[in-house]
Amino acid sequence: MSGSSKISNKPIIWGLFAGGGTLTAFLTPALVLITLLVAIGVAPNGLSYSEIHGFASHWLGKLILFGVLSLSLWHAAHRFRIAINDFGIRADIPVAVVLYLLAGIGTIMSVVYLWGM
C-alpha cells in the first residue's frame, strides 16, 4: 500500500469526528427532547423563538452554535464513511470526498447564516 509507512494524516478528520461524537453524545438526546417539547407546545421558559433568536445573535451564542453544527456534520460524515465501508461498499475515496464535501458545505453555510444574523 502506498504511503503506508508514513505518519497518517487521518487525525485531521478524526479529531473533528471524535470532537463531534463527544458533543453529539451529550447534546443530541437533549436536543431531541427539547424539539419534541417545543413541537407539542410545552416549550420551557427561555426557549421561545425570540429568546433563542437572541441567543443566536450574541457572538458567544454564534460560536457555540457554529461548534455544534460543524462538529456534528464532520462527525456524521466520517461515521457515514465508515458505515458505508462496513456495509461492503468499497469506494472509500469517492465516498469520502462526497461526504466531506457535504460537511464542508454545511460548515461554510453555518458560518454564512450565523454571520448574517
Place this chain on the structure above:
Amino acid sequence: MSERKINLEVLRYDPDKDSEPRFQTYKAVPCQDDWVVLDALNYVKDNTDTTLSYRWSCHMAVCGSCGMMIDGEPTLSCKAFLKDYGDTIRVEPLYHFPIERDLVTVIDDFVEKLTKVKPFLIPKQPKSIEEGEYLQTPKQLKKFKQYTLCINCMLCYSACPQYGLIPDFLGPAALSLAHRYNIDSRDGGCQERMKVTATNIGVWECSFVGACSEVCPGHVDPASSLQQMKIASTVDWYKKRLMPWSKS
C-alpha cells in the same frame, strides 16, 4: 457421566495431496458431556484418524494455541464446551490466515507484526543495575494490566473484518500490545512506536467494528486500546503542527 454423539465437520487440507481444502465429517464421535471441542478432536485423533492436525498445548485457555473457527466463530477450542453446541459442529482453521495443514494456520504475518510495534519496555531513562529496579505503584500497574493479558491466540485477527480486507493492517493484538507499553509509567517509547502505529496501516485502519473485543478470551478489549491510541495519535499530530517547539 452421560455420553453424547457429536458429528464433527472438520476442514481438512493436506498441501501434498489436496488442491484445495475440503470438509470431512467424523460421524458420531462419542463425547462426554463435560467435554470441550478440543477433547472431541483429541478423541478423533487418538481413535479414528491420526492424520488430523491442529495446535494445542495447555487445555486451559492460557497458551493461546488452540484457536479455531467453531460454527463460524473464532473460539479457543479448549474453552468451547460441547454442551453449548448442537449435535453437528463445524470446525475450521482461523479465518484470514493461510492454512498450513488441516486446522493449523501460518502465523508468520502476525509474529512479524508483533515485533514491528516494539513490544518491550523502552525505559525513559535507562538505569544501570546498581541504580536498582524501575518502581511502579499498584495504580500505575492497574492502568495497563488488562492489556498484558493477551495470549496471542489471534482470535481477534480472525474476527476483524478490516484485517480480512487489508492484510497490511497491524491488527488488534499487536496494536494493543504497543498500547500496553505506551501507557506503562516506566516506558518512554511511545514516539518510537508511533512511527509504525500512527501510520495508515496502524490504528487508522481500524473502523471500530469491535469484533476483536467480543471474541477475546482474555477480556483484553483490544478495541478500547485502539480508540485510546487514535486519541493519542491525534493529539500528537496536532501538537507537532500547532506547537512544533513542544517535545511530546
